[in-house]
Amino acid sequence: MSMIEFHNVEKYYGKFHALTNINLTIEKGETVVLIGPSGSGKSTLIRTINGLESINSGQLIVNGFDLASKKTNMNKIRREVGMVFQHFNLYNNKTVLENIMLGPRVVLGRKEDENKKIAMELLEQVGLSEKAESMPSMLSGGQKQRIAIARSLAMHPKCILFDEPTSALDPEMIDDVLNVMKQIAKDSSMTMVVVTHEMGFAREVGDRVVFMADGQILEDDAKEEFFDGQPSNERARQFLSKIIKH
Numbered sequence: 700m701s702m703i704e705f706h707n708v709e710k711y712y713g714k715f716h717a718l719t720n721i722n723l724t725i726e727k728g729e730t731v732v733l734i735g736p737s738g739s740g741k742s743t744l745i746r747t748i749n750g751l752e753s754i755n756s757g758q759l760i761v762n763g764f765d766l767a768s769k770k771t772n773m774n775k776i777r778r779e780v781g782m783v784f785q786h787f788n789l790y791n792n793k794t795v796l797e798n799i800m801l802g803p804r805v806v807l808g809r810k811e812d813e814n815k816k817i818a819m820e821l822l823e824q825v826g827l828s829e830k831a832e833s834m835p836s837m838l839s840g841g842q843k844q845r846i847a848i849a850r851s852l853a854m855h856p857k858c859i860l861f862d863e864p865t866s867a868l869d870p871e872m873i874d875d876v877l878n879v880m881k882q883i884a885k886d887s888s889m890t891m892v893v894v895t896h897e898m899g900f901a902r903e904v905g906d907r908v909v910f911m912a913d914g915q916i917l918e919d920d921a922k923e924e925f926f927d928g929q930p931s932n933e934r935a936r937q938f939l940s941k942i943i944k945h
């Protein structure tokens with residue numbers, strides 16, 4: 700069974716056609732990088748996977764569950780599919796440790812000792828053990844994003860969606876966050892869908908690159924094909940040469 704399957708998916712915002720005939724299958728353990736110009740529908744696509752946006756037609760299956768079916772428990776989908784946002788979305792009135800422990804305590808009922816142990820291990824994994832008792836306002840953007848990643852991992856998701864996780868960061872913070880993401884990508888059991896312009900990340904740990912424009916998927920290639928060959932789509936080629944230049 701694949702982790703994510705889009706079949707002929709359409710999405711409208713009012714009359715605006717945001718996603719057109721999306722067909723995309725993502726296997727368990729794959730890291731897929733989604734690229735494309737601003738407004739091409741990348742965020743919309745990624746947000747349909749955990750139900751933050753609904754679809755208008757077609758079929759979207761996540762870990763075997765049909766998201767359009769009333770029988771599907773969306774809370775279960777959101778437990779299994781984590782999300783990391785551009786602007787972190789941490790609870791600013793809670794310590795770093797509390798930010799990480801809250802979801803597992805409330806949603807999973809994880810016992811306090813075990814919850815704390817897992818949270819501390821994750822803080823170590825993202826290189827921020829010494830920040831456990833800090834408030835998010837005391838952290839840099841890159842540190843906040845690493846905490847947001849740890850918080851997502853604490854739920855033991857099967858899949859994590861990353862929506863431009865480094866685009867709000869100062870350049871010197873970006874590598875710290877990408878390194879944490881690369882570590883996660885190397886864990887072969889985790890499925891990752893990443894909207895990013897960081898082609899170094901795609902080259903190093905991506906399995907596939909998907910190019911979108913105007914709400915459509917115009918290119919879906921294995922990484923080697925995308926970078927070492929040439930995307931067959933003209934717009935994808937132009938986009939690639941533009942982002943690689945900058």
Ligand SMILES: Nc1ncnc2c1ncn2[C@@H]1O[C@H](COP(=O)(O)OP(=O)(O)OP(=O)(O)O)[C@@H](O)[C@H]1O
Pocket residue numbers: 712715717735736737738739740741742743744
């Ligand atoms: N809630 C909404 N209501 C109406 N239109 C929307 C809404 N959200 C997004 N759109 C429109 O849908 C299109 C796709 O937006 P989306 O955010 O998915 O693109 P994107 O590729 O992620 O862009 P960016 O790289 O700038 O974040 C855009 O034209 C946007 O204006």
